[in-house]
Amino acid sequence: MQSNFLKKIVPYTFVFPALLLLAIFSLVPIVIALLISFTGLDITGLGDWSQIKFVGLSNYLQLFQDNAFLQSILNTVVYVVVGVPLVIIVSLTIAILINSGRNSFFKMMRLVFYTPSITNTVAVAVVWTYLYNPSLGLFNTLLAKVGIAPIGWLTDPNVAKLSLIILAVWKAVGLNMLIFLAALQGVPRSLYEAAELDGANYWEQTRHITLPSLKFSIFFVTVTTLIAWFQFFDEPFVMTKGGPLNSTNSVALFVYQNGFQNSNFGYAAAGSFVMFVAIIVATIIQFKLQEKQRGE
Amino acid sequence: MVEIKLEHISKKYVGAKGYSVTDFNLKIKDKEFIVFVGPSGCGKSTTLRMIAGLEGITQGGLYIDEKKVNDEAPKDRDIAMVFQNYALYPHMTVFDNMAFGLKLRKYSEVEIEKRVQNAAQILGLADFLKRKPAALSGGQRQRVALGRAIVRDAPIFLMDEPLSNLDAKLRVSMRAEIAKLHRSLKTTTIYVTHDQTEAMTMADRIVVMRDGEIQQVGTPREVYEKPVNVFVADFIGAPATNFFDVTLQDGYVKTEARTFNLAVPEGINKVLKQAGYEGKKLILGVRPEHIHTERAFIETFPSATVKAKVVVSELLGSESILYTKVGDSEFVSKVDARDYLDPDQIVELGFDLNRSHFFDPETKESIL
Numbered sequence A: 001m002q003s004n005f006l007k008k009i010v011p012y013t014f015v016f017p018a019l020l021l022l023a024i025f026s027l028v029p030i031v032i033a034l035l036i037s038f039t040g041l042d043i044t045g046l047g048d049w050s051q052i053k054f055v056g057l058s059n060y061l062q063l064f065q066d067n068a069f070l071q072s073i074l075n076t077v078v079y080v081v082v083g084v085p086l087v088i089i090v091s092l093t094i095a096i097l098i099n100s101g102r103n104s105f106f107k108m109m110r111l112v113f114y115t116p117s118i119t120n121t122v123a124v125a126v127v128w129t130y131l132y133n134p135s136l137g138l139f140n141t142l143l144a145k146v147g148i149a150p151i152g153w154l155t156d157p158n159v160a161k162l163s164l165i166i167l168a169v170w171k172a173v174g175l176n177m178l179i180f181l182a183a184l185q186g187v188p189r190s191l192y193e194a195a196e197l198d199g200a201n202y203w204e205q206t207r208h209i210t211l212p213s214l215k216f217s218i219f220f221v222t223v224t225t226l227i228a229w230f231q232f233f234d235e236p237f238v239m240t241k242g243g244p245l246n247s248t249n250s251v252a253l254f255v256y257q258n259g260f261q262n263s264n265f266g267y268a269a270a271g272s273f274v275m276f277v278a279i280i281v282a283t284i285i286q287f288k289l290q291e292k293q294r295g296e
Numbered sequence B: 001m002v003e004i005k006l007e008h009i010s011k012k013y014v015g016a017k018g019y020s021v022t023d024f025n026l027k028i029k030d031k032e033f034i035v036f037v038g039p040s041g042c043g044k045s046t047t048l049r050m051i052a053g054l055e056g057i058t059q060g061g062l063y064i065d066e067k068k069v070n071d072e073a074p075k076d077r078d079i080a081m082v083f084q085n086y087a088l089y090p091h092m093t094v095f096d097n098m099a100f101g102l103k104l105r106k107y108s109e110v111e112i113e114k115r116v117q118n119a120a121q122i123l124g125l126a127d128f129l130k131r132k133p134a135a136l137s138g139g140q141r142q143r144v145a146l147g148r149a150i151v152r153d154a155p156i157f158l159m160d161e162p163l164s165n166l167d168a169k170l171r172v173s174m175r176a177e178i179a180k181l182h183r184s185l186k187t188t189t190i191y192v193t194h195d196q197t198e199a200m201t202m203a204d205r206i207v208v209m210r211d212g213e214i215q216q217v218g219t220p221r222e223v224y225e226k227p228v229n230v231f232v233a234d235f236i237g238a239p240a241t242n243f244f245d246v247t248l249q250d251g252y253v254k255t256e257a258r259t260f261n262l263a264v265p266e267g268i269n270k271v272l273k274q275a276g277y278e279g280k281k282l283i284l285g286v287r288p289e290h291i292h293t294e295r296a297f298i299e300t301f302p303s304a305t306v307k308a309k310v311v312v313s314e315l316l317g318s319e320s321i322l323y324t325k326v327g328d329s330e331f332v333s334k335v336d337a338r339d340y341l342d343p344d345q346i347v348e349l350g351f352d353l354n355r356s357h358f359f360d361p362e363t364k365e366s367i368l
């Protein structure tokens, strides 16, 4: 009896420190945020807790009548729907291309494509702001050379979102490419050789050998990229502040603006909770799809 | 009808210092079962992969039915190959693994179904068609790999050490299955192994290789009975041949330290003398199974016997292996189990020099 009890308790003592850290820095803040989202907490409430008023669901009700918030949801959906597949396709393609060779050129390409990932976003964004500059920027200068009228990369509400997506994709490709490369290098050469003898051309080998072998890493990259893009923040924060006309504002940026610029903590917490639920739902759907695929 | 011809084929890998295969010449007849055998790194796989088209040919010509195919893509050579690690597609079922090549070659559903079912029948895989390779045992995977080759109905099979991942017992039974398969399908087959038993039991002809060069090509009987050099004599046969440095004198071979003195049969002595070896050094090669303990043999050849001390002895059921020592020459004999002796006992051994091999000590080549 005694030893049985010990046996059961021992594993928990090993995971306890990790659980404790997770609780303090992750779970507790989430719960607090949830609680705050039901209050009208603002800068006065921070100083004097007795000023905090319980407001029920009114933050949430207000959110869904707030055009700025609805616009930010729409923008975020665009970021996710366009950006996530783009990241996966581009990084997978680059990984497959880089994996096709072994010499120093391909090794250098690996470095070239990875560099954006290890560079600070703010620094990158500043540089890209110059590239995107309507009159002095590289892009418009190049376009002018081939006779195309200048594009308002960050000033045209229709284009600005796309400009930010391009930058974010460019930055996200490196790490995901590395994940794909690692997985690609785990695919035994003999599978390709067998397929070649079976009569598969390059495209058929990619389709029937490479992609199925990468199923798990594609899933992993999809989930992590999805989560990251739901929280799309750095790029609009640095480059556009959500403008022009709110056209690049994301939910994460909306939360930041309301929480830390306008000090409407209760309102911001409600916004962040909407985002949290959306991420959870999207991730669960992903897992279900993956399970279904594995089942058949 | 298919004939494969390798003419002066050499291979140097990019970045490698030397050649991995040098001047490989071989003509493989229709329906033949050829086995490449040799120690690790001697270039067996390299040669096989050049035939499959998975490696480029540095020099020489590869002909299939008189047509030079050096530059033809693997899929156009119509060759089926069984890989050492099987290379089954892990995400496909057994059925799909076998059907893949047929689907790519645009066979009809009906034809694919027929061929896969037929192969599954032959190989006893009918119950596993819906499983993925991960849910199969080693022997079953091996059979799927064979099945993938069979369904293609390709005129040439290549197999690179297909049995090396199996346990000893399974290896023996799969060996028999492959042999049986070859008898019924009659596909021209090239089989790579470093196991001389597999080579001896399966091959129509054996190609013994060493350091990228062919040492000997011949039937199992030929390479066993008439090895062209010390290497082949040593490599083919188990336990390995005993070699002695001896001098030929007055119809006897003697070791340096005169630990023993064996009478050479008249006919062989004459040939050796004619070849100018009288009074010269030789390498004598005697297979363990040609050293006898039977009284009858010893009484027939009393001047070809040696009294030796047993160092180690192994009883293998029907026979026993004696590791013996005379002076400082050690040798192995394979004798009847009844003649099993414990270590430190003295045994009288008769050498069957009629079936022994004589090699030149300089060139290491066979003299007879």
Ligand SMILES: Nc1ncnc2c1ncn2[C@@H]1O[C@H](COP(=O)(O)OP(=O)(O)OP(=O)(O)O)[C@@H](O)[C@H]1O
Pocket (backbone or CB within 6 Å): B013, B014, B016, B020, B038, B039, B040, B041, B042, B043, B044, B045, B046, B047, B194
């Ligand atoms: N890709 C390669 N690049 C350079 N050298 C290679 C390459 N593959 C094989 N070699 C060399 O070529 C020689 C022959 O190799 P090979 O694989 O043909 O040997 P093998 O006879 O099949 O040996 P084993 O029984 O161990 O499979 C070896 O010395 C090996 O080191």
Ligand SMILES: [Mg+2]
Pocket (backbone or CB within 6 Å): B044, B045, B046, B160
């Ligand atoms: Mg090999």
